[in-house]
Amino acid sequence: MVTGALTGPALAGYAWCVEPGRLAVSVRDVRLPRLPQSLDGLTIAHLSDLHVGAFVSADHVARAVELANELEPDLVVLTGDFVYRDPARIHEGAVVLAELRPRVATVAVLGNHDVWTDPDLITSALGQAGVTVLRDEFLPLDFPGARLWLMGLEDRGYSGHRGGSTEQFLYRWSGAVRAAERLLRETPAAESRLLLVHNPDITEFMPEGVADLALCGHTHGGQVRLPWLGPPVVPSLFGQRFAEGLVQGSQMPVHITRGVGLTPPPVRLNCPPEVAFLRLHAG
Ligand SMILES: [Fe+2]
Structure with a gap:
């Protein structure tokens, strides 16, 4: 926690100018009971x-791409929010994302x-950069001895955390739930599936x-994490539960x-930008 070492203007300066430019690599091991042995270690x-956009440069994203490439992943997954306000900035981002070098594929959702x-512009630019964008679609990936399905649901543009209700949220996202039901029907029950959704x-x-x-x-991650309290602002119906990391959801x-x-306010505190690296384990 940096808050113990810095106070007042120094703390604000750190949160505004320093921490947003950092990039942490987080390595997490994920054990999945249904993952076939042949995909162990994916x-x-x-x-x-x-x-x-206005607050994040393509150079910063390029450093994240470099870190991701150094990890030599099998897959790169990009889970949305490529731009802020100006969709034309995707062209700068796409140039950088075209440098991603996973062994198998780079797959995204919006x-x-x-x-x-x-x-549509963002999907097109990402496609030209070699990124497959799943818009309520699935993608089978064949590995020796097993197939893995990537199911990508598009965001419905409604978070509902500012005075919205769960009912409103479900109404706005009903198309995504129907898409998931369809994808579930159309993919073999015995094969592993990863869900990509923003x-x-x-x-x-x-x-x-x-x-x-x-x-x-x-x-x-809430962008700002306070000692003992955690992140005071998280755009979620579930408070801090889905702020960051590996969480056991109900489903x-x-x-x-x-x-x-x-996104604004353009500060981060005790919550640095992240390149996450997951190692999947079977059983
Ligand atoms: Fe975002």
Whole structure:
């Protein structure tokens, strides 16, 4: 915690100018009971919430890409919010993301900031960068001895955390739930599935057994974490529960990364930007 060492203006300066430019690599081991032995050890670099724009440069994202490449992941998963306000900034981000070098694939879903701006432009730019964007779609990946399904649900642009209700949230996200039900029907029950969706809240309302693990972003870890109190502001219906890390949800384990970028107020404190690296284990 830096708050014990810094006070007043120094603390504000650190939160404004220093910590947003840091990048932490978080390595997490995830045990999945249904994962076939042949996929034991599969690695995923999980990046999210780049928010390229007024507050986050493409150079910062390029450093995250470098770190991800150094980890030599099998997959790179990007869970949305590529831009902030200006969708044209995706072109800078896409140039950088084209440098990702996973062994198998780079797969993405769109976040609320993407669907609020120009989702088709962002999808197209990502496609040209070699990123497969799943828009309520699934992608089978064939490995020696096993197939892994990536199921990507698009954000519905509604978080509901500012005075909204669970009923409103479910109304706005009903299409995503129906898409998940369809994907569940159309993929073999015995094969492993990873769910990619920007907002972790919706994982609580997914059909039972839809995925072995969900990969999410959106909450940014709260951006500011206070000693003892944790993050006072988390854009979630569930308070601090889905702020960051590996969380056991009611339907599936959920991995939430703190993200690479940020949104206003453009500060981070005790919550540095993150390149998450997951090692999946069977059994
Ligand atoms: Fe975000």
